[in-house]
Amino acid sequence: MDVIIENLPLYWNGFLRTLFLSTVSGVIALFVGTLLAAARVSPVAALRGFSTAYVEILRNTPLTIAFFFAAIVLPRLGVKFEQFEVAAIIALSAYTAAFIAEAVRSGVNSVPVGQAEAARSIGMNFGQVLSLIILPQALRTVIPPLINILIALVKNSSVAGAFFVLELFGYGRQLANANGDQVLAVLLGVAFFYLLITVPLGILASTVERKVAIAR
Template sequence: MDVLLDNLDIFVRGFRTTLVLFVWSAIFSTILGMIVGTMRVSPVPVMRGVGTIYVNLVRNTPLTLIFFFFAFGYPKLRLGEVSYETLAIIALSLYTATYIAEVLRSGFNTVPIGQAEAARAIGLSFVPTMTRVVLPQAFRAVIPPFMSVLIALLKNTTVAAGFSVAEAGAIRAYASERGEPAMIVLLWVALFFVILVMILAFIQRRLENRWRVAR
Protein backbone atom coordinates (compact mmCIF):
# COMPACT_ATOMS: atom_id res chain seq x y z
CA MET A 1 0.00 0.00 0.00
CA ASP A 2 2.93 2.36 0.69
CA VAL A 3 4.06 2.00 -2.91
CA LEU A 4 0.65 3.17 -4.11
CA LEU A 5 0.26 6.03 -1.65
CA ASP A 6 3.84 7.30 -2.10
CA ASN A 7 3.42 7.38 -5.87
CA LEU A 8 -0.22 8.34 -6.09
CA ASP A 9 0.57 11.26 -8.39
CA ILE A 10 2.12 8.91 -10.95
CA PHE A 11 -0.80 6.48 -10.79
CA VAL A 12 -3.40 9.25 -11.11
CA ARG A 13 -1.61 10.88 -14.05
CA GLY A 14 -1.01 7.56 -15.78
CA PHE A 15 -4.55 6.22 -15.53
CA ARG A 16 -6.06 9.61 -16.34
CA THR A 17 -4.13 9.58 -19.62
CA THR A 18 -5.15 5.95 -20.20
CA LEU A 19 -8.82 6.84 -19.79
CA VAL A 20 -8.44 9.82 -22.14
CA LEU A 21 -6.85 7.57 -24.77
CA PHE A 22 -9.51 4.92 -24.27
CA VAL A 23 -12.57 7.18 -24.35
CA TRP A 24 -11.57 9.21 -27.41
CA SER A 25 -10.30 6.14 -29.27
CA ALA A 26 -13.52 4.27 -28.46
CA ILE A 27 -15.63 7.13 -29.83
CA PHE A 28 -13.64 7.64 -33.02
CA SER A 29 -13.13 3.93 -33.73
CA THR A 30 -16.85 3.23 -33.26
CA ILE A 31 -17.81 5.97 -35.72
CA LEU A 32 -15.20 4.87 -38.24
CA GLY A 33 -16.06 1.22 -37.65
CA MET A 34 -19.72 1.84 -38.43
CA ILE A 35 -18.77 3.62 -41.65
CA VAL A 36 -16.36 0.88 -42.74
CA GLY A 37 -18.75 -1.88 -41.67
CA THR A 38 -21.48 -0.29 -43.77
CA MET A 39 -19.09 -0.05 -46.71
CA ARG A 40 -18.31 -3.75 -46.33
CA VAL A 41 -21.96 -4.66 -47.03
CA SER A 42 -22.62 -1.89 -49.54
CA PRO A 43 -24.14 -2.84 -52.91
CA VAL A 44 -21.58 -0.56 -54.56
CA PRO A 45 -18.50 -2.64 -55.53
CA VAL A 46 -16.08 0.27 -55.12
CA MET A 47 -17.22 0.92 -51.55
CA ARG A 48 -17.00 -2.78 -50.70
CA GLY A 49 -13.50 -2.91 -52.16
CA VAL A 50 -12.29 0.13 -50.24
CA GLY A 51 -13.73 -1.24 -46.99
CA THR A 52 -12.19 -4.66 -47.58
CA ILE A 53 -8.75 -3.25 -48.39
CA TYR A 54 -8.79 -1.00 -45.33
CA VAL A 55 -9.82 -3.79 -42.96
CA ASN A 56 -7.38 -6.37 -44.33
CA LEU A 57 -4.48 -3.93 -44.51
CA VAL A 58 -4.79 -2.28 -41.10
CA ARG A 59 -6.03 -5.29 -39.12
CA ASN A 60 -3.12 -7.42 -40.33
CA THR A 61 -0.57 -4.73 -39.45
CA PRO A 62 0.86 -4.98 -35.91
CA LEU A 63 -0.34 -2.14 -33.71
CA THR A 64 3.25 -1.33 -32.79
CA LEU A 65 4.08 -0.63 -36.44
CA ILE A 66 1.11 1.72 -36.71
CA PHE A 67 2.40 3.55 -33.64
CA PHE A 68 5.87 3.67 -35.19
CA PHE A 69 4.45 5.34 -38.29
CA PHE A 70 2.62 8.04 -36.37
CA ALA A 71 5.45 8.60 -33.88
CA PHE A 72 8.34 8.71 -36.37
CA GLY A 73 6.86 8.83 -39.87
CA TYR A 74 4.17 11.46 -39.42
CA PRO A 75 6.57 14.24 -38.27
CA LYS A 76 8.58 13.78 -41.49
CA LEU A 77 5.47 14.58 -43.53
CA ARG A 78 5.55 18.11 -42.09
CA LEU A 79 1.76 18.34 -41.84
CA GLY A 80 1.87 20.31 -38.61
CA GLU A 81 2.83 19.58 -35.04
CA VAL A 82 0.58 17.14 -33.22
CA SER A 83 1.07 15.86 -29.69
CA TYR A 84 2.06 12.24 -29.14
CA GLU A 85 -1.15 11.74 -27.19
CA THR A 86 -3.24 12.84 -30.18
CA LEU A 87 -1.22 10.62 -32.52
CA ALA A 88 -1.77 7.70 -30.13
CA ILE A 89 -5.54 8.29 -30.27
CA ILE A 90 -5.42 8.32 -34.08
CA ALA A 91 -3.37 5.11 -34.20
CA LEU A 92 -5.63 3.30 -31.74
CA SER A 93 -8.78 4.50 -33.51
CA LEU A 94 -7.66 3.43 -36.98
CA TYR A 95 -6.60 0.00 -35.69
CA THR A 96 -9.63 -0.70 -33.50
CA ALA A 97 -12.08 0.48 -36.16
CA THR A 98 -11.23 -2.55 -38.30
CA TYR A 99 -12.36 -4.94 -35.56
CA ILE A 100 -15.51 -2.95 -34.85
CA ALA A 101 -16.30 -2.95 -38.59
CA GLU A 102 -16.07 -6.75 -38.70
CA VAL A 103 -18.14 -7.11 -35.54
CA LEU A 104 -20.87 -4.92 -37.00
CA ARG A 105 -20.68 -6.73 -40.34
CA SER A 106 -21.42 -9.99 -38.53
CA GLY A 107 -24.30 -8.22 -36.80
CA PHE A 108 -25.72 -7.11 -40.14
CA ASN A 109 -25.93 -10.76 -41.14
CA THR A 110 -28.17 -11.50 -38.14
CA VAL A 111 -30.84 -9.07 -39.34
CA PRO A 112 -33.43 -10.83 -41.55
CA ILE A 113 -33.09 -9.72 -45.15
CA GLY A 114 -36.81 -9.01 -45.16
CA GLN A 115 -36.17 -6.01 -42.91
CA ALA A 116 -33.98 -4.33 -45.53
CA GLU A 117 -36.36 -5.31 -48.32
CA ALA A 118 -39.30 -3.80 -46.45
CA ALA A 119 -37.33 -0.57 -45.93
CA ARG A 120 -36.51 -0.36 -49.63
CA ALA A 121 -40.14 -1.11 -50.46
CA ILE A 122 -41.27 2.04 -48.67
CA GLY A 123 -38.71 4.12 -50.55
CA LEU A 124 -35.69 4.24 -48.23
CA SER A 125 -32.29 4.32 -49.92
CA PHE A 126 -29.27 2.31 -48.75
CA VAL A 127 -27.96 4.72 -46.11
CA PRO A 128 -31.32 5.36 -44.34
CA THR A 129 -32.04 1.63 -44.48
CA MET A 130 -28.76 0.88 -42.74
CA THR A 131 -28.93 3.66 -40.13
CA ARG A 132 -32.64 3.44 -39.27
CA VAL A 133 -33.48 -0.23 -39.75
CA VAL A 134 -30.47 -2.56 -39.93
CA LEU A 135 -27.84 -0.91 -37.70
CA PRO A 136 -29.99 -0.56 -34.53
CA GLN A 137 -30.94 -4.25 -34.71
CA ALA A 138 -27.41 -5.37 -35.59
CA PHE A 139 -25.88 -3.41 -32.72
CA ARG A 140 -28.06 -5.23 -30.19
CA ALA A 141 -26.85 -8.56 -31.51
CA VAL A 142 -23.14 -7.73 -31.23
CA ILE A 143 -22.92 -6.18 -27.75
CA PRO A 144 -20.70 -9.00 -26.32
CA PRO A 145 -18.08 -8.99 -29.13
CA PHE A 146 -18.24 -5.18 -29.34
CA MET A 147 -17.44 -4.86 -25.63
CA SER A 148 -14.65 -7.42 -26.07
CA VAL A 149 -13.13 -5.13 -28.71
CA LEU A 150 -13.35 -2.19 -26.28
CA ILE A 151 -11.67 -4.26 -23.57
CA ALA A 152 -8.88 -5.07 -26.02
CA LEU A 153 -8.64 -1.36 -26.84
CA LEU A 154 -8.26 -0.53 -23.15
CA LYS A 155 -5.33 -2.94 -22.87
CA ASN A 156 -3.83 -1.76 -26.17
CA THR A 157 -3.46 1.74 -24.74
CA THR A 158 -0.39 0.46 -22.89
CA VAL A 159 1.46 0.33 -26.23
CA ALA A 160 1.48 4.13 -26.14
CA ALA A 161 3.90 4.00 -23.19
CA GLY A 162 6.68 3.09 -25.59
CA PHE A 163 6.05 6.24 -27.64
CA SER A 164 6.45 9.03 -25.08
CA VAL A 165 2.85 8.94 -23.81
CA ALA A 166 2.72 8.97 -20.01
CA GLU A 167 -0.17 6.55 -19.51
CA ALA A 168 -0.63 3.53 -17.22
CA GLY A 169 1.90 1.42 -19.11
CA ALA A 170 4.61 3.92 -18.18
CA ILE A 171 3.89 3.93 -14.44
CA ARG A 172 6.41 1.17 -13.76
CA ALA A 173 9.22 3.12 -15.42
CA TYR A 174 8.47 6.33 -13.53
CA ALA A 175 8.13 4.51 -10.20
CA SER A 176 11.40 2.64 -10.78
CA GLU A 177 13.16 5.99 -11.07
CA ARG A 178 12.02 6.63 -7.51
CA GLY A 179 13.45 3.31 -6.38
CA GLU A 180 10.14 1.48 -6.05
CA PRO A 181 10.05 -2.33 -6.61
CA ALA A 182 8.89 -2.98 -10.17
CA MET A 183 6.88 -6.11 -9.35
CA ILE A 184 4.71 -4.40 -6.73
CA VAL A 185 4.10 -1.45 -9.05
CA LEU A 186 3.07 -3.79 -11.86
CA LEU A 187 0.70 -5.66 -9.54
CA TRP A 188 -1.04 -2.39 -8.67
CA VAL A 189 -1.28 -1.43 -12.33
CA ALA A 190 -2.71 -4.86 -13.15
CA LEU A 191 -5.27 -4.54 -10.34
CA PHE A 192 -6.52 -1.21 -11.65
CA PHE A 193 -6.79 -2.63 -15.16
CA VAL A 194 -8.82 -5.56 -13.79
CA ILE A 195 -11.17 -3.06 -12.11
CA LEU A 196 -11.62 -1.13 -15.35
CA VAL A 197 -12.30 -4.33 -17.29
CA MET A 198 -14.87 -5.39 -14.68
CA ILE A 199 -16.62 -2.03 -15.12
CA LEU A 200 -16.82 -2.62 -18.88
CA ALA A 201 -18.13 -6.15 -18.28
CA PHE A 202 -20.80 -4.72 -15.95
CA ILE A 203 -21.86 -2.23 -18.62
CA GLN A 204 -22.04 -5.09 -21.13
CA ARG A 205 -24.37 -7.10 -18.88
CA ARG A 206 -26.61 -4.08 -18.28
CA LEU A 207 -26.91 -3.37 -22.00
CA GLU A 208 -27.62 -7.01 -22.80
CA ASN A 209 -30.34 -7.24 -20.14
CA ARG A 210 -31.92 -3.94 -21.16
CA TRP A 211 -32.08 -4.69 -24.87
CA ARG A 212 -33.11 -8.29 -24.32
CA VAL A 213 -36.27 -6.94 -22.65
CA ALA A 214 -36.74 -4.39 -25.42
CA ARG A 215 -37.02 -7.21 -27.94
Protein backbone atom coordinates in the same frame (compact mmCIF):
# COMPACT_ATOMS: atom_id res chain seq x y z
CA MET B 1 2.82 -0.90 -0.66
CA ASP B 2 4.33 2.44 0.44
CA VAL B 3 5.50 3.18 -3.05
CA ILE B 4 1.93 2.98 -4.37
CA ILE B 5 0.55 5.26 -1.68
CA GLU B 6 3.37 7.78 -2.10
CA ASN B 7 2.87 7.92 -5.83
CA LEU B 8 -0.89 7.80 -5.85
CA PRO B 9 -1.13 11.17 -7.68
CA LEU B 10 1.07 9.78 -10.47
CA TYR B 11 -1.05 6.65 -10.74
CA TRP B 12 -4.16 8.80 -10.80
CA ASN B 13 -2.72 10.99 -13.60
CA GLY B 14 -1.83 7.90 -15.57
CA PHE B 15 -5.24 6.41 -14.97
CA LEU B 16 -6.97 9.56 -16.24
CA ARG B 17 -4.68 9.72 -19.27
CA THR B 18 -5.43 6.06 -20.09
CA LEU B 19 -9.13 6.75 -19.70
CA PHE B 20 -8.82 9.83 -21.93
CA LEU B 21 -6.89 8.00 -24.68
CA SER B 22 -9.33 5.09 -24.62
CA THR B 23 -12.44 7.27 -24.64
CA VAL B 24 -11.37 9.55 -27.49
CA SER B 25 -10.00 6.68 -29.60
CA GLY B 26 -13.08 4.59 -28.80
CA VAL B 27 -15.50 7.28 -29.96
CA ILE B 28 -13.54 7.94 -33.18
CA ALA B 29 -13.18 4.20 -33.84
CA LEU B 30 -16.91 3.55 -33.30
CA PHE B 31 -17.77 6.30 -35.77
CA VAL B 32 -15.20 5.35 -38.42
CA GLY B 33 -15.83 1.63 -37.94
CA THR B 34 -19.58 2.01 -38.49
CA LEU B 35 -18.95 4.08 -41.64
CA LEU B 36 -16.54 1.39 -42.88
CA ALA B 37 -19.15 -1.32 -42.22
CA ALA B 38 -21.76 0.72 -44.12
CA ALA B 39 -19.31 1.15 -47.01
CA ARG B 40 -18.67 -2.60 -46.96
CA VAL B 41 -22.34 -3.39 -47.77
CA SER B 42 -22.95 -0.38 -50.05
CA PRO B 43 -23.86 -0.63 -53.75
CA VAL B 44 -20.77 1.34 -54.81
CA ALA B 45 -17.98 -1.07 -55.71
CA ALA B 46 -15.13 1.36 -54.96
CA LEU B 47 -16.39 1.90 -51.41
CA ARG B 48 -16.72 -1.85 -50.87
CA GLY B 49 -13.21 -2.41 -52.16
CA PHE B 50 -11.70 0.33 -50.04
CA SER B 51 -13.43 -0.84 -46.88
CA THR B 52 -12.45 -4.47 -47.46
CA ALA B 53 -8.82 -3.57 -48.07
CA TYR B 54 -8.67 -1.27 -45.04
CA VAL B 55 -10.15 -3.84 -42.68
CA GLU B 56 -8.03 -6.69 -44.03
CA ILE B 57 -4.76 -4.75 -43.74
CA LEU B 58 -5.37 -3.05 -40.39
CA ARG B 59 -6.64 -6.22 -38.72
CA ASN B 60 -3.46 -8.00 -39.68
CA THR B 61 -1.15 -5.18 -38.64
CA PRO B 62 0.41 -5.54 -35.21
CA LEU B 63 -0.58 -2.57 -33.07
CA THR B 64 3.06 -1.84 -32.32
CA ILE B 65 3.66 -1.32 -36.05
CA ALA B 66 0.74 1.11 -36.22
CA PHE B 67 2.20 3.01 -33.26
CA PHE B 68 5.70 2.92 -34.70
CA PHE B 69 4.33 4.39 -37.92
CA ALA B 70 2.31 7.13 -36.21
CA ALA B 71 4.86 8.11 -33.57
CA ILE B 72 8.23 7.56 -35.26
CA VAL B 73 7.85 7.27 -39.05
CA LEU B 74 5.26 10.04 -39.59
CA PRO B 75 7.27 12.77 -37.80
CA ARG B 76 10.32 11.88 -39.94
CA LEU B 77 8.11 12.34 -43.00
CA GLY B 78 7.26 15.87 -41.96
CA VAL B 79 3.97 15.26 -40.13
CA LYS B 80 4.77 16.87 -36.79
CA PHE B 81 2.56 16.46 -33.76
CA GLU B 82 2.37 18.98 -30.96
CA GLN B 83 1.81 16.13 -28.54
CA PHE B 84 2.42 12.44 -28.90
CA GLU B 85 -1.12 11.83 -27.64
CA VAL B 86 -2.32 12.73 -31.13
CA ALA B 87 -0.13 10.03 -32.67
CA ALA B 88 -1.38 7.54 -30.09
CA ILE B 89 -5.02 8.41 -30.78
CA ILE B 90 -4.47 8.08 -34.54
CA ALA B 91 -2.84 4.66 -34.16
CA LEU B 92 -5.38 3.36 -31.64
CA SER B 93 -8.47 4.55 -33.49
CA ALA B 94 -7.26 3.48 -36.94
CA TYR B 95 -6.48 0.02 -35.55
CA THR B 96 -9.67 -0.39 -33.51
CA ALA B 97 -11.92 0.92 -36.31
CA ALA B 98 -11.08 -2.16 -38.40
CA PHE B 99 -12.29 -4.50 -35.64
CA ILE B 100 -15.42 -2.42 -35.03
CA ALA B 101 -16.18 -2.51 -38.76
CA GLU B 102 -15.96 -6.32 -38.73
CA ALA B 103 -18.20 -6.59 -35.67
CA VAL B 104 -20.82 -4.21 -37.08
CA ARG B 105 -20.77 -6.04 -40.41
CA SER B 106 -21.43 -9.36 -38.67
CA GLY B 107 -24.31 -7.60 -36.91
CA VAL B 108 -25.70 -6.40 -40.24
CA ASN B 109 -25.52 -9.97 -41.51
CA SER B 110 -27.43 -11.19 -38.46
CA VAL B 111 -30.46 -8.97 -39.11
CA PRO B 112 -33.21 -11.13 -40.69
CA VAL B 113 -33.54 -10.69 -44.46
CA GLY B 114 -37.25 -9.87 -44.06
CA GLN B 115 -36.37 -6.61 -42.31
CA ALA B 116 -34.49 -5.28 -45.32
CA GLU B 117 -37.11 -6.64 -47.73
CA ALA B 118 -39.93 -5.01 -45.79
CA ALA B 119 -38.09 -1.69 -45.67
CA ARG B 120 -37.40 -1.77 -49.39
CA SER B 121 -40.90 -2.83 -50.28
CA ILE B 122 -42.27 0.32 -48.68
CA GLY B 123 -39.96 2.31 -50.93
CA MET B 124 -36.95 3.11 -48.78
CA ASN B 125 -33.64 3.63 -50.56
CA PHE B 126 -30.32 2.11 -49.49
CA GLY B 127 -29.39 4.92 -47.10
CA GLN B 128 -32.77 4.78 -45.37
CA VAL B 129 -32.78 0.98 -45.15
CA LEU B 130 -29.36 1.00 -43.57
CA SER B 131 -29.69 3.92 -41.17
CA LEU B 132 -33.33 3.48 -40.09
CA ILE B 133 -33.84 -0.29 -40.17
CA ILE B 134 -30.67 -2.35 -40.34
CA LEU B 135 -28.05 -0.48 -38.31
CA PRO B 136 -30.19 0.15 -35.19
CA GLN B 137 -30.89 -3.58 -34.95
CA ALA B 138 -27.39 -4.60 -35.96
CA LEU B 139 -25.71 -2.34 -33.41
CA ARG B 140 -27.96 -3.72 -30.70
CA THR B 141 -26.95 -7.31 -31.32
CA VAL B 142 -23.25 -6.48 -31.47
CA ILE B 143 -23.08 -4.47 -28.25
CA PRO B 144 -21.37 -7.31 -26.30
CA PRO B 145 -18.62 -7.83 -28.92
CA LEU B 146 -18.25 -4.06 -29.22
CA ILE B 147 -17.69 -3.79 -25.47
CA ASN B 148 -15.09 -6.55 -25.72
CA ILE B 149 -13.34 -4.56 -28.46
CA LEU B 150 -13.40 -1.49 -26.20
CA ILE B 151 -11.89 -3.56 -23.35
CA ALA B 152 -9.13 -4.60 -25.73
CA LEU B 153 -8.74 -0.92 -26.67
CA VAL B 154 -8.16 0.03 -23.02
CA LYS B 155 -5.50 -2.67 -22.76
CA ASN B 156 -4.00 -1.69 -26.11
CA SER B 157 -3.64 1.90 -24.99
CA SER B 158 -0.78 0.61 -22.81
CA VAL B 159 1.35 0.42 -25.96
CA ALA B 160 1.20 4.23 -26.05
CA GLY B 161 3.28 4.19 -22.88
CA ALA B 162 6.20 2.91 -24.93
CA PHE B 163 5.79 5.67 -27.52
CA PHE B 164 6.40 8.79 -25.46
CA VAL B 165 2.90 9.12 -23.95
CA LEU B 166 2.79 9.15 -20.18
CA GLU B 167 -0.25 7.06 -19.35
CA LEU B 168 -0.71 4.29 -16.80
CA PHE B 169 1.89 1.94 -18.30
CA GLY B 170 4.27 4.84 -19.04
CA TYR B 171 4.17 6.01 -15.39
CA GLY B 172 4.48 2.39 -14.31
CA ARG B 173 7.71 2.09 -16.28
CA GLN B 174 9.08 5.28 -14.76
CA LEU B 175 8.17 4.22 -11.24
CA ALA B 176 9.61 0.74 -11.79
CA ASN B 177 12.89 2.26 -12.93
CA ALA B 178 12.99 4.68 -10.02
CA ASN B 179 12.08 2.10 -7.36
CA GLY B 180 14.09 -0.92 -8.42
CA ASP B 181 13.55 -2.65 -5.07
CA GLN B 182 9.74 -2.45 -5.15
CA VAL B 183 9.02 -3.39 -8.73
CA LEU B 184 6.44 -5.98 -7.73
CA ALA B 185 4.31 -3.46 -5.81
CA VAL B 186 4.66 -0.80 -8.51
CA LEU B 187 3.48 -3.10 -11.30
CA LEU B 188 0.68 -4.65 -9.25
CA GLY B 189 -0.53 -1.08 -8.67
CA VAL B 190 -0.60 -0.50 -12.43
CA ALA B 191 -2.44 -3.80 -12.89
CA PHE B 192 -5.01 -2.75 -10.31
CA PHE B 193 -5.84 0.44 -12.18
CA TYR B 194 -6.23 -1.42 -15.47
CA LEU B 195 -8.58 -3.91 -13.81
CA LEU B 196 -10.54 -0.94 -12.46
CA ILE B 197 -11.53 -0.22 -16.07
CA THR B 198 -11.58 -3.65 -17.70
CA VAL B 199 -13.43 -5.70 -15.06
CA PRO B 200 -16.53 -3.43 -14.85
CA LEU B 201 -16.63 -3.29 -18.66
CA GLY B 202 -16.44 -7.09 -18.79
CA ILE B 203 -19.31 -7.43 -16.32
CA LEU B 204 -21.28 -4.91 -18.37
CA ALA B 205 -20.65 -6.96 -21.53
CA SER B 206 -21.90 -10.20 -19.99
CA THR B 207 -24.95 -8.48 -18.47
CA VAL B 208 -25.91 -6.92 -21.79
CA GLU B 209 -25.33 -10.26 -23.49
CA ARG B 210 -27.78 -11.95 -21.13
CA LYS B 211 -30.37 -9.19 -21.65
CA VAL B 212 -30.10 -9.35 -25.43
CA ALA B 213 -30.30 -13.14 -25.33
CA ILE B 214 -33.65 -12.90 -23.54
CA ALA B 215 -34.98 -10.23 -25.88
CA ARG B 216 -34.30 -12.33 -29.01
